[in-house]
Amino acid sequence: MSSQGAGQPLADSPRTTWHRLLRWGVGAVAATAMLWLSSPAIAAPADSPPPTAPLEQLQALVQPAVVYEQITWTGYVYDETNKGYFTEDPFTVSYQCTGFVVNPDGYIATAGHCADYDRTVQDAILSQVVDWAYENDYYEATPSKETIATFARNWRVDGADSEGTPDLSVSVAYGVSVSGEPTGKELTARVVAVRPPGQGDVALLKIEAEDLTVVPLSDNSDTGVGTEVVAVGYPVSVDLVTDVDFNPSFKEGTISAKKTTDAGSLQVYEISAAVSGGMSGGPTVALDGDVVGVNSFGITDEPQAFNFVQPAQTMEEMLRGEGVENTLGPVTEEYRAGLNAYFAGDRDAAVEDFEAVLQVVPSHQFAQEYLQKAQALPASSTSPLIWVLLGVAALLVLGLIGFALWARGRRAGGTSPPVPTPAPPGSPLAGTVPVVEAEPVAPAPTAPSNGQETAAASDPGAAADSAASDAGSDDERFCPNCGKQHDADAHFCPRCGQPL
Structure with a gap:
């Protein structure tokens, strides 16, 4: 019996060929992906945020906009009984407050009592005059300090060019270097508007600067009892026992109640955060960094944290009255975008945003610091090379599938060679x-x-x-x-x- 054709391998069926090609194509895609993941030049996805505390994020958002304020009143005291000034030299009273930038062109919000000549300032100046009169035997009978103090009702405090009001000077300094100004350098500010405590306790200052970092004012629509807040400012008590470093304090708390003052005409927020002297005028912010209020006043000799802030909308009303907008500006928007990207673990976006900030404000200290932190993050996985490689692999697979289907059609057609049939x-x-x-x-x-x-x-x-x-x-x-x-x-x- 003849065995013609024996020993030759049978031809693959179309189904076998198609499966083999498909497996080969899928293997090519898998190999491409493994090459991408293992390549040192292209990092694997690393969009995991860096370990941070919520307060660190809040500090990065708010601190570049917070300023230290030095308030000084200078006056000449006139004795109306003796018809003359006590001395040729003025008496001065100085204290500190806190403020925050509300417009990139140098507008700063603070508390009204920080820039208002009130009874507290007047009494502080007259107290100095009592001490001076007693120590220098101004009165012939040498009365006691207590007696001299009773004469103060006949004294008047004048400015260099004004009667009845001393001269005010306000200097501000940044806690971090921004807008070309180094940390701690004093800048002269002028008072644009003031509302004393009985009218809202807010004030607006102006310095000659631009491209400043701004904090946005909340519309207070979501501000309610229980809202978590952080009061920011420069407490005097801390400066008395530590070196002055221009780093503000961040005091955590909540809104305890909504109250009114001045016969119900003004609303205030009671907060549990510890606000002390020197923090007046600083921002109380929600955890998203928006200002919900301006630090205003506390209760004297109260052992517990028991303080009040003016709603941010009170400050917003003053801005509108002065034709000033609470706008962030390009620098702040880029800076905040960089922070959002950094805390989300997006290295490339964060680096790009911080570099954009530093192109405009090279001295922006926080942008410098967070640029270095962003550069230390693992590289992001957004390199276009991976998409090129995966695209090529996908096209290869589609081509192989198309070829397999074409070959299968040819085998199934009428002109295809018949399948060998074994002889009986x-x-x-x-x-x-x-x-x-x-x-x-x-x-x-x-x-x-x-x-x-x-x-x-x-x-x-x-x-x-x-x-x-x-x-x-x-x-x-x-x-x-x-x-x-x-x-x-x-x-x-x-x-x-x-x-x-």
Whole structure:
């Protein structure tokens, strides 16, 4: 028996080829991804925020806008009884407050009593005069200090060019270097507007500066009892026992109650945060960094934290009255965007934003510090190279799938070579069966007339010999399966392909 074609591998089926190509393409994509993840030049995703405390984020938002204020009143005291000034030199009273920037062009908010000549300031100046008069025997009878103090009702405090009001000077200094000004450098401020405590206790100052970092004022719509707040300012008590470093204190607390003053005409917030002298005028902020109030006053000799702030909208009303907008400005917007990106772990965006701030304000201390912190973060995963690699791999997979489908279609078409069919046992050959056009089946021989019988019918052996003799003489054969005529030396039926 012939074994023609034996030992040759069978051709892959279209389904096998398609699966093999698809597996190869998926493997290519996986290899590309692994290459990207393991490459030292392209870091894996690292958008995990750095470990920070909420107060650190709040400090970064607020402190660049907070200023230290030195308030000085200078007056000449006139004795109306003796018709003359006590001395040629003025008497001065100084104290400190806190303020915060509300407009990038140098507008600073503070408490009204920080810039208002009230009875407290007047009494402080007159007290100095009492001491001076007693120590210098101003009165001939040398009365006691207590007696001299009773004469004060006849004294008047004048300014250099004004009567009845001493001269005011306000200096501000930044706790951090901003807008080209180093930390602690004093800048002269002028008073734009003042509302004394009975009218809202807010004031607006102006310095000659631009591109300052600003804190936004809250509209107080969401400010209610229980709101977490942080009071910011420069407490005198801290400066008395520590070195002055121009770093404000951040006192945490909540809004304890909403109250009114002046017969219900003014609203104030009672807060549990510890606000002490020197913090007046500083901002009390919510945890998002928006100012909810201006530090105003406390209760004298109260052992517990028991303080009040003026709502931010009181300050907003003053700004509108002076034609000033509480706008952040480009520097503050870039700086805050950088902080948001940094605390979200987005290294590239943070670096870009802080660098933009430093292009405008090279001395911005907090932008410098957080730029260094951002640069120390793990690299972000936004490199365009990964998208190029993944795109190429995806196109490769699509191309392979398309090729596999095209090849599969060709195999399934009418012009495709037939699939080899094994020959049945005992057949002379086993091989590929050619596909040919179907032809009509030859008609069967006509049956003999009634009463007649052929020799083949009466003698089967003779009939077979006769048929073989006829076929051999004419070299004609017929397929036993379909009846197709074929040549004498054919091994397969040209119509149905069956072995002969």
